[in-house]
Amino acid sequence: MSLKSLTYTSLARLDLTAEDLEAIHRTARELNALDGISGMLLFNGTHFLQIIEGAPHAIDELVERLRRDPRHSGLEIRDEREVERRSFPEWSMELVHVSASYFEAKDTVADKLPPDLLQPVHERVLRMTETISGTVSF
Ligand SMILES: Cc1cc2nc3c(=O)[nH]c(=O)nc-3n(C[C@H](O)[C@H](O)[C@H](O)COP(=O)(O)O)c2cc1C
Known part of the structure; x- marks a missing residue:
């Protein structure tokens, strides 16, 4: 069965509450x-970074x-790529709440990610975390 992994970033609605975040995570x-x-x-307080992996049609939907x-x-x-295996097989969706500061966020990320995560995926998460942090504007 073919597997697809997709990474995106987005900007959270300005008035997003803790309850909204909890509802998103639950759904x-x-x-x-x-x-x-x-x-x-x-989630770093302003932006989302999400990696989703599964059957291509499920990801596209x-x-x-x-x-x-x-x-x-x-x-x-x-x-967006086809992958051989899942990077997060144990997580139906894990919420990682990090600081707005990349310097603090990268420690949380390193702490929370699965220890056997492939190095390129780990690096992508850190790179994208930096992208959505205040240190880099886009
Ligand atoms: C940042 C963010 C991440 C989300 N992640 C997922 C997800 O991983 N899986 C999911 O089914 N819905 C997720 N949702 C919710 C979907 O946008 C959508 O509301 C939900 O799938 C139900 O679909 P419907 O609103 O068309 O009924 C997320 C929403 C946001 C804002």
């Missing part, structure tokens, strides 16, 4: 378990739903 975990999707969702979701905007696909 993601529940639906992903049904759809055979796994991944991680990183989720991206369609994400594009319509008013809780964030400016969804930009940063990486």
